[in-house]
Amino acid sequence: MAKEAGVQRRCDRNRKRSKRRSIYCPLHGCHLDSVSKKYSLFADNPGQLQQRGIRRRNALILVASKTAVPLEGEWLEAFWCEQCQEKKWYHVRKRDRTNYHISLAPPELWQQAMGVINAQGNPSVGEFTRRQAKMVGFQGVKDFRFVG
Secondary structure, three states: OOOOOOOOOHHHHHHHOOOOOOOEOOOOOOEOEEOOOOEEEEEOOHHHHHOOOOOHHHHHHHHHHHOOEEEEEEEEEEEEEOOOOEEEEEEEEEOOOOOEEEEEOOHHHHHHEOOOOOOOOOOOOOHHHHHHHHOOOOOHHHHOOOOO
């Protein structure tokens, strides 16, 4: 089976494509290996959208109509650096098809991530319930005071 001049089969084209994303350690310049899933980000106030270049009026309208606006091309992801010998969480911004900008993820950015468990626990759960859930044995009766 001969190939026609100038025509490539789809599988030939796919083999030439690099399988690794070009994300490099900002300290050492070595390639970073992903060790987590991507946590998409969203904006829930107009200021977050304005920081990304959206006009104030449009940002107000978007937040008022959608409550939370997904941020395209931005996410949180953990990477392993061979030189640092540690895992770090980065805020990744996709510039174009093959280029990315990464920076260490600040703690306040985690509040904008989808699918992340709140480290302080569910804010709608009371202190008593949170304490009971952390108990290992059945010593929970001590928290109840019976008034006679």
